[in-house]
Amino acid sequence: MAFETFEVTTSSRSQMVDITKKVREAVRRAGVREGVCVVYVPHTTAGVTVNESADPAVAQDILEHLEKLVPRGRYRHREGNADAHIKASMMGFSQALPVEGGDLSLGTWQGIFLCEFDGPRRRSAKVAVIPHGR
Ligand code: ZN
Secondary structure, three states: OOOEEEEEEOOOOOEEEEOHHHHHHHHHHHOOOOEEEEEEOOOOOEEEEEEEOOOHHHHHHHHHHHHHHOOOOOOOOOOOOHHHHHHHHHHOOEEEEEEEOOEEOOOOOEEEEEEEOOOOOEEEEEEEEEEOOO
16 A cells, blocks of 8 residues: 655645545545545645535635634744644644545545645645555
8 A cells, every 4th residue: 555645736825725636536546445545744734624615615714714713923933834833733634534436435515625824835645545454
């Protein structure tokens, strides 16, 4: 089992980028019928989450609410992006998703989002598909 890595280019400081299609393609290429798909982002100011992809207003609401909860401001971290580190930890850095019938088994309205909090930047996401044991 190997990780497949793909790049995601973000265009603003805070942004949720729908990466469902790219993850799904990686899962299909893996050729695993039943198992678990792990999506991981190797960053400290970007995370990954699952939420509604049908209505883009949901992602906008999440970003706007996170901004209220964790505004830019004075923190101990000298780099000036402490809020981005905190928001990334709130989202988390990996998601585990079921693979059934060789495909991602997401809910009807669900999508997978890379969550950028200190962009614009080039990010990467890693996908591993772990086959179900016998
Ligand atoms: Zn920092």
